[in-house]
Amino acid sequence: MLKPDKQYITSILQKMVQINSTNPSLHPTGAGEAEVADYAQSLLADLGCAIQRFEPEPGRVSVVGSRLGSGGGNSLMLNAHLDTVDVEGMAEPFSGAIRDGKLFGRGSQDMKGAMAAQIGALKMVADAGLTLRGDIHIAGVADEEFASIGVQSILPHYQPDAVIVTEPSDLEISIAHKGFIWFEVKTTGRAYHGSRPDMGIDANMRMGRFLAKLDRLEQELAQRPPHRLLGPPSLHAATLTGGSAWSAYAAECTLGVERRTIPGETAEQAEQEIQQLIDELIAEDPEIKIEFKTILVNDWFEVDEGAPIVKSLKKATQSVLGETAPIIGQHFWTDAAYHSTAGSDTVLIGPTGHGLHSAEEWVDVDSVIHLAEILAQVMIDYCS
Ligand SMILES: [Zn+2]
Structure with a gap:
């Protein structure tokens, strides 16, 4: 059984929340994604990933770390966005403080918690020394909160069989959105x-x-x-x-x-x-x-409930959470639509928290750890 490195996941999440990555298209003083992308890149490189960076506009950086498989397996991309909305009116936008199991700050749930879980999941596979047959790509993309130039810049370079977009979903499995x-x-x-x-x-x-x-x-x-x-x-x-x-x-x-x-x-x-x-x-x-x-x-997106990636995710939630996560539809739009339109079976699952786009945002740290475990199990099941 793989074990998540809780200390590692929590500390990289904290560090990412402490880095301002407000989307500059939403707010003129927004810092953009370059610094947080650099940090994610260094973590992925430390885990032995091959790195590709994309910068369609100055300072608007997306980064993809790939752990290549031995060949013949399903390929999987995990996708989180690195930008956040504005921090106006927030008492502690960049604190990353943890109280009562909640980690506070802009982007903690939407969606640096998910990025930390993605990297934490890859670390579980790497620490176990597993070589899977399929490729795994960990993507941190720019600009989801405005015009999605980040995901559009990476799309032409990857054709994964499946994509998991880790937008907040309270660990429920979303197979469609409007x-x-x-x-x-x-x-x-x-x-x-x-x-x-x-x-x-x-x-x-x-x-x-x-x-x-x-x-x-x-x-x-x-x-x-x-x-x-x-x-x-x-x-x-x-x-x-x-x-x-x-x-x-x-x-x-x-x-x-x-x-x-x-x-x-x-x-x-x-x-x-x-x-x-x-x-x-x-x-x-x-x-x-x-x-x-x-x-x-x-566009909207939808994936068949019987698709292998959905089955794999159901199995992983059963094993980590003790029961199969509910299948839901998400009302809000996400980058999942781009991946789905490009031909990948796309599904959405992300952590629990509160206060997306509002004055107090937090993510439930346990749900981030659970997400990492779920994603690691999906990697092993789907990409073997
Ligand atoms: Zn989001």
Whole structure:
């Protein structure tokens, strides 16, 4: 039986939390990932890994440490992001202090705890002197909290059979999450003095007509057949701006719509639904000026519950936790979607904690140790 090195895992986690790696795209003073990536790289190199670094933009470093197999086995990548969200309002953003089994600080749960567990798991395999048949890649990537340039920079260089993304999941096994699409809808009117209804065209009022139709679409989405783990698809009118003065007709109104997709839906279908609303408005009023564009598409992901990596993970949770971890769907989006789209069987499991993106964040240290044990067992089972 492999033993996790608790002291090692806890101390590298502490050190990573103490290194500021705030995403600079989210906050202008953000330190970026370079320093924490250097640290992770040194740990992986000490464990005998072959190292590759990726830096698509200055200071935005991702690092992958590979323990190559003897050949013929399944290859596995473990993926954690190294960046964190902003630390504003936090009493102890970089303390790494441990109280009552909780380790405090920004990124402790999201997701340096998971990075420490990934490295700790590899150390268990290395300490035991095991040579597996398949390759193991430990990835620490930049920029998940903003535009995921990190995972996109590493993707072309690896084709693992399976990927485990170690985002927080309370040690439950997530086999799917939603995707999201951002649409921008714009109505154009004519600015004119408010006293002249004969000359002004009200862009805001025209957007109101669109919103009424969008409201009906939202209600219709809620009635669609739900995904068994994620529920039905949804949308919301996220941002709305239009008009410039009380006594003026609004020349322009812009609406930001976020559409959350579930497995099986395509971006084209979602675009088609918006286009249909616009077509209806134009049929009702051929003079109306309204258009939309797609700003961003991030895919959903899903893996078959019978996939070998999921079976392997179930077995490992049974052995470490004493019972098979529940199979769940995750609502929030992660880098898992990129790995899944690239063709790897992708699944998500991560530690327990509290306060993602809020003023007090902590991770349960025991759950980090358990995660390391689970990941080590998966490596041995899946890559042998
Ligand atoms: Zn995260």
